[in-house]
Amino acid sequence: MIASSGTVVSRRAVLRGTGALIVSCSLGPAITAAVIGRQQTANQAALPGDLAQYPLLDSWLRIAADGKVTAFTGKAELGQGIRTALLQVIAEELLVPLDRVTLITADTALTPNEGYTSGSHSMQDSGTALRNAAAQVREILLAEAANRLQQPIAQLQVEDGAVVAPDGTRLTYGNLVADQLLHVRAQPTSKLRNPAAFKIMGQSTQRVDIPAKVCGDQAYMQDMRLPGMLHARVVRPPGYGANLLKLDTAAVEKMPGVVKVLRDKNFLAVVAHREYQAVKAMRALAALAQWAQTASLPQAAALHATLLAMKSEDETILDTRSGGTRATHSATYTRPYLAHGSIGPSCAIAQWSQDQLTLWSSTQGVFPNRAAIAELLRLDPQQVRCIQVEGSGCYGHNGADDASADAALIAKAIPDHPIRLQWMREQEHAWEPYGPAMIAKVRASLDESGHIDTWDYGVWSNTHSTRPGPAGALLAAREIAAGYPPPEPRPIPQPEGGGDRNAIPLYEVRNAHVVHHFLPQMPLRVSALRSLGAYLNVIAIEGFMDELAELVAADPVDFRLKHLNDPRAVAVIKAAAEDFQWASRPKRSPGQGHGVGFARYKNLAAYCAVIMEVTVDHETGRTRVVRAVAAVDTGQVVNPNGVVNQIQGSILQSMSWTLFEGVTFDTQRITSVDWASYPILRFSSVPATLSVRLLDAPGAPFLGCGEAGQGPAAAALVNAVANATGRRIRDLPLTPGRVKAAIGV
Amino acid sequence: MIELDVNGRTHQVTADPDTPLLYVLRDDLELNGAKFGCGLGQCGACTVLVDGIATLSCVTPILLLAGRQITTVEALGTAAKPGPLQRAFVEEQAAQCGYCTAGMMMRAQALLQQNLFASEEEIRAHMEPNLCRCGTHFRILRAIRRAAKIMLGEHSAGQSRAEPSPPLESNTDITRRPAHSERRERPER
Numbered sequence: 015m016i017a018s019s020g021t022v023v024s025r026r027a028v029l030r031g032t033g034a035l036i037v038s039c040s041l042g043p044a045i046t047a048a049v050i051g052r053q054q055t056a057n058q059a060a061l062p063g064d065l066a067q068y069p070l071l072d073s074w075l076r077i078a079a080d081g082k083v084t085a086f087t088g089k090a091e092l093g094q095g096i097r098t099a100l101l102q103v104i105a106e107e108l109l110v111p112l113d114r115v116t117l118i119t120a121d122t123a124l125t126p127n128e129g130y131t132s133g134s135h136s137m138q139d140s141g142t143a144l145r146n147a148a149a150q151v152r153e154i155l156l157a158e159a160a161n162r163l164q165q166p167i168a169q170l171q172v173e174d175g176a177v178v179a180p181d182g183t184r185l186t187y188g189n190l191v192a193d194q195l196l197h198v199r200a201q202p203t204s205k206l207r208n209p210a211a212f213k214i215m216g217q218s219t220q221r222v223d224i225p226a227k228v229c230g231d232q233a234y235m236q237d238m239r240l241p242g243m244l245h246a247r248v249v250r251p252p253g254y255g256a257n258l259l260k261l262d263t264a265a266v267e268k269m270p271g272v273v274k275v276l277r278d279k280n281f282l283a284v285v286a287h288r289e290y291q292a293v294k295a296m297r298a299l300a301a302l303a304q305w306a307q308t309a310s311l312p313q314a315a316a317l318h319a320t321l322l323a324m325k326s327e328d329e330t331i332l333d334t335r336s337g338g339t340r341a342t343h344s345a346t347y348t349r350p351y352l353a354h355g356s357i358g359p360s361c362a363i364a365q366w367s368q369d370q371l372t373l374w375s376s377t378q379g380v381f382p383n384r385a386a387i388a389e390l391l392r393l394d395p396q397q398v399r400c401i402q403v404e405g406s407g408c409y410g411h412n413g414a415d416d417a418s419a420d421a422a423l424i425a426k427a428i429p430d431h432p433i434r435l436q437w438m439r440e441q442e443h444a445w446e447p448y449g450p451a452m453i454a455k456v457r458a459s460l461d462e463s464g465h466i467d468t469w470d471y472g473v474w475s476n477t478h479s480t481r482p483g484p485a486g487a488l489l490a491a492r493e494i495a496a497g498y499p500p501p502e503p504r505p506i507p508q509p510e511g512g513g514d515r516n517a518i519p520l521y522e523v524r525n526a527h528v529v530h531h532f533l534p535q536m537p538l539r540v541s542a543l544r545s546l547g548a549y550l551n552v553i554a555i556e557g558f559m560d561e562l563a564e565l566v567a568a569d570p571v572d573f574r575l576k577h578l579n580d581p582r583a584v585a586v587i588k589a590a591a592e593d594f595q596w597a598s599r600p601k602r603s604p605g606q607g608h609g610v611g612f613a614r615y616k617n618l619a620a621y622c623a624v625i626m627e628v629t630v631d632h633e634t635g636r637t638r639v640v641r642a643v644a645a646v647d648t649g650q651v652v653n654p655n656g657v658v659n660q661i662q663g664s665i666l667q668s669m670s671w672t673l674f675e676g677v678t679f680d681t682q683r684i685t686s687v688d689w690a691s692y693p694i695l696r697f698s699s700v701p702a703t704l705s706v707r708l709l710d711a712p713g714a715p716f717l718g719c720g721e722a723g724q725g726p727a728a729a730a731l732v733n734a735v736a737n738a739t740g741r742r743i744r745d746l747p748l749t750p751g752r753v754k755a756a757i758g759v
Numbered sequence: 760m761i762e763l764d765v766n767g768r769t770h771q772v773t774a775d776p777d778t779p780l781l782y783v784l785r786d787d788l789e790l791n792g793a794k795f796g797c798g799l800g801q802c803g804a805c806t807v808l809v810d811g812i813a814t815l816s817c818v819t820p821i822l823l824l825a826g827r828q829i830t831t832v833e834a835l836g837t838a839a840k841p842g843p844l845q846r847a848f849v850e851e852q853a854a855q856c857g858y859c860t861a862g863m864m865m866r867a868q869a870l871l872q873q874n875l876f877a878s879e880e881e882i883r884a885h886m887e888p889n890l891c892r893c894g895t896h897f898r899i900l901r902a903i904r905r906a907a908k909i910m911l912g913e914h915s916a917g918q919s920r921a922e923p924s925p926p927l928e929s930n931t932d933i934t935r936r937p938a939h940s941e942r943r944e945r946p947e948r
Contacts, residue, residue, distance in 0.1 A: 092856065093854075093857060094855065095855070220849060220852065221852060221854075224848070224852065224857065225841070227854055227857035227861070228832070228841070228844075228849060228860055228864065229832065229833065229837050229841065230791045230792030230832045230833040230861055231791065231838060233857065234791075239789065245786075270775070288774065288782070289782050289785070289786050290774065290778045290779065293782075293798075357794075357858045357890060357891070357892045358795065358804065359795070359796075405858075407855060407856030407858065407893045409892070438798060439797040659852055662894065662895075663855050663893045664894065665894065666894025666896055666897065667894040669894075670894070688801060689799075689801040689890060690799075690801060694892065695894075696890065697883045697884075697889075697900070698883055698884070698887055700883070700897055700900065701897075704897045
């Protein structure tokens with residue numbers, strides 16, 4: 015229930031021009047933000063970031079009598095440093111030291127529902143909400159002080175969590191805060207601090223999570239230990255669609271430490287007192303299980319032809335054609351399935367007690383995961399509490415949700431004991447949902463001045479999200495008797511897009527036609543992998559830009575700049591070129607080359623340009639990146655070192671995908687099931703230099719940088735290899751075998 | 760019952776002799792540093808020192824370890840009193856998810872205990888077995904070089920003294936430019 019209040023005149027005066035303040039009746043602390051935050055109001059759409067979803071300020075920030083601040087976010091720390099960046103935003107706007115703020119992250123019992131921590135959205139959605147909430151809380155406290163001191167606000171200063179009067183009287187936030195004071199609706203505009211006066215935002219700040227991680231303190235899901243905890247392992251089928259024919263569990267049940275062997279149709283699990291006892295029992299169970307396998311996977315050698323032959327749902331996402339010349343040049347780029355390849359296999363703990371399930375999971379979305387698991391277990395969502403605990407880096411939808419479903423199923427069968435379930439390496443590699451294999455075809459023509467006249471682009475892809483929400487998204491739902499089928503896949507709509515993410519070029523092309531050929535049929539299990547379709551689309555667009563530049567003997571950087579009108583895009587490319595000393599780079603010599611790649615992630619988020627120098631060994635076909643230079647505009651920068659860390663990581667991970675990676679399979683099963691069969695980048699392939707320049711935009715909106723480097727880094731690498739070898743390789747990865755075939759060795 | 764010497768303390772361990780050291784460290788001794796990554800000796804997340812040598816604890820059964828000195832990242836220092844490698848990794852912010860980090864540090868420790876003057880090539884070659892998925896390699900290399908300098912400083916001074924930490928931004932440039940015209944937020948204070 016919402017009621018107007020006449021008791022907040024001073025606050026109304028502060029937040030002038032925003033209409034009457036509305037104060038909610040006391041609903042008591044037991045009513046969580048998740049319940050009261052969803053009230054619809056007319057001005058909701060105007061609220062910044064996720065305040066639009068949760069307009070009450072105390073859904074985001076609370077202050078205790080001792081002045082300690084507790085903040086709430088529905089976003090999760092995934093190793094990207096979001097906890098520190100959000101703390102900086104709050105501390106800056108509240109004018110308190112960073113260490114006075116405690117940040118509660120993704121927990122269905124405590125925090126706003128901010129969906130998934132994905133898509134480089136955390137600063138934009140949660141950072142914006144927390145920044146505005148903190149600024150409004152500061153102004154409310156300032157007004158409260160003015161009211162108490164009977165002094166005009168303009169005479170008062172805010173510093174170090176206190177309001178200070180000209181005579182030196184100090185009222186701390188703890189003194190000022192009172193019941194319900196912050197239980198008010200946010201206003202559409204906030205008195206945000208002037209970037210020129212920033213003390214904490216914009217400053218490189220050491221991440222608060224790193225000390226525990228380098229000292230062996232409890233820092234991960236995998237490190238949690240609860241009293242009475244039992245260890246579980248699952249046995250997965252040998253391949254997609256395999257059915258369990260025969261299994262005698264008696265011998266395994268007698269093994270030392272084994273508490274239980276569970277079988278529910280094709281879902282198999284063991285539970286033991288000690289972890290290694292569970293591992294041994296799992297191995298024994300796997301050896302005893304007899305399965306009927308099906309050959310449901312495509313021929314790996316014909317993967318892309320198979321995908322192209324599938325029925326597609328076509329959507330034209332851009333059509334600016336009005337004539338134009340016939341396309342004279344065309345190319346086809348492909349990528350394989352890519353694994354997230356978290357270093358630590360997914361882990362979860364579930365406990366079923368008194369008709370309540372508590373679930374600790376490294377999920378990216380506690381609320382959607384709760385919904386899926388409640389449906390899977392046929393519980394009311396209110397019976398499930400899902401708490402995110404940081405795990406090994408996920409880079410998208412890995413096995414974390416599935417592992418939590420496995421743990422929940424087992425916990426339901428063994429009440430009162432916390433069940434710790436961890437996947438094995440081969441399970442993570444074989445069963446995680448991969449980033450989809452894709453094909454991009456592009457055709458274009460150039461006019462007499464060397465400008466692109468027609469641009470015809472098509473991309474073929476599965477969906478890039480099969481995340482939970484529905485129970486059928488969970489792996490175990492396909493294995494248990496009372497299971498759920500996978501939900502119908504859907505494309506992620508523009509403007510963000512899925513397979514068609516970044517399929518629309520940012521370049522000025524006259525007669526553009528871009529079609530997303532969505533492929534509903536999924537031969538391999540797929541979902542969101544860092545940057546989704548942008549990885550291949552940026553490679554294809556940027557690769558083809560180089561191909562067109564070469565046709566008219568244009569410099570690749572100049573050719574891009576000639577086709578760009580966005581000054582921020584121009585600025586990052588120029589900055590990267592300057593840092594790389596592009597103009598004075600050595601003339602191309604055999605085996606040595608340079609390449610540039612650029613994109614604005616999603617055409618909505620951070621701008622990123624990457625330039626690389628590579629050497630390609632003629633005898634071995636091995637590519638080495640000698641140096642990489644990047645320039646990034648991510649709007650207002652909160653933690654510069656954090657952004658640089660993300661971009662450096664993005665570049666190295668993208669290099670790994672592009673040089674080494676591809677999921678392998680035969681017609682029955684995935685065959686890349688460990689680090690020997692799925693090699694990734696190692697220290698010997700790290701460039702000698704890797705510099706990142708940030709083009710700060712004080713006061714500009716947060717743009718989100720976590721995925722911005724994936725496409726540009728890969729494109730720079732693909733272009734540099736083409737430059738070094740004189741032969742363009744359009745199928746990824748750029749393995750030594752492909753390189754040697756291209757150069758005729 | 761097997762007697763294990765871990766971080767200078769003796770532990771009576773009741774786990775089966777074929778149990779890999781990693782499970783004993785994590786489950787019996789409740790040490791979080793060494794991580795389960797692959798259980799196959801392929802990724803290095805579980806790296807610890809055994810008699811000073813970098814060892815993959817996920818494939819080393821405890822029956823081989825009686826009387827050997829086992830060292831984990833917990834022995835290098837604490838958050839309150841970090842050792843040189845820990846300091847260096849914090850100062851370089853050489854972690855993203857950080858799941859591989861403790862293993863990286865123990866492999867680096869094995870090298871630095873032998874050679875504080877390891878070249879860039881030697882460091883890279885030595886670190887080759889350990890995998891990082893976040894792409895933090897570049898910072899890890901910097902942190903190892905920094906740790907070597909800190910250790911060298913301590914060695915020559917005979918006490919805990921090292922050069923002050925440089926500002927975090929030392930490996931990047933921040934170009935300030937005017938707020939972009941499309942900004943929506945209006946700073947007023």
